[in-house]
Amino acid sequence: MPKYLAQASYVGERAELLLREGGSSRRAAIELLFRSVGAKVEAFYYAFGDTDIFVIADVPDNVTAAALSLIVNAAGVVTAKVTVLLTAEEIDAAQGIVARIDERSKKVSKRIKPK
Numbered sequence: 001m002p003k004y005l006a007q008a009s010y011v012g013e014r015a016e017l018l019l020r021e022g023g024s025s026r027r028a029a030i031e032l033l034f035r036s037v038g039a040k041v042e043a044f045y046y047a048f049g050d051t052d053i054f055v056i057a058d059v060p061d062n063v064t065a066a067a068l069s070l071i072v073n074a075a076g077v078v079t080a081k082v083t084v085l086l087t088a089e090e091i092d093a094a095q096g097i098v099a100r101i102d103e104r105s106k107k108v109s110k111r112i113k114p115k
Contacts, residue, residue, distance in 0.1 A: 001056040003085040006066050008053040015052070017077060030055065033071065034086070037064050053078070056085070093103040 018026055023046060031041045034057055043056040050081070059065045065082050072080045086094075 001040075001060060002062075002065075003087075004057055004059050005083040005085055006055040006057065006068070006072075006080055007051045007083070008055075008072065008080040009050060010052050010078050011076060014077045016025075018046075018052075034068065035061070037068060039064060039068065 027041075027044050030044065030053075034041050034055075039057050039059040041055055041057045043054070045054045046052060047054060059068065062084070065084075069080055069082045070101070072078060
């Protein structure tokens, strides 16, 4: 299953939820949301700075990841962004595609190059 990094920052005074309900209960709510769409939270961390929460999760696909992002952002408690994470092997596969495209483009440019 593809991995995604979700980063979230509390909006305005909404960090009060964290103070009122505690870190564990907020994590449990996020894990429940992810499970409801067939995703699994692999890692969950709070942080100092511009980003308050980091989540690494296995999510079925980009559409499901987009739905999670829409749900979370629409709630107005946090602003969130989601990043697709790629393995080294996936980058190797992409490198192979780039090599094939590069080889094809060289062949095409030789055919259309004016003499």
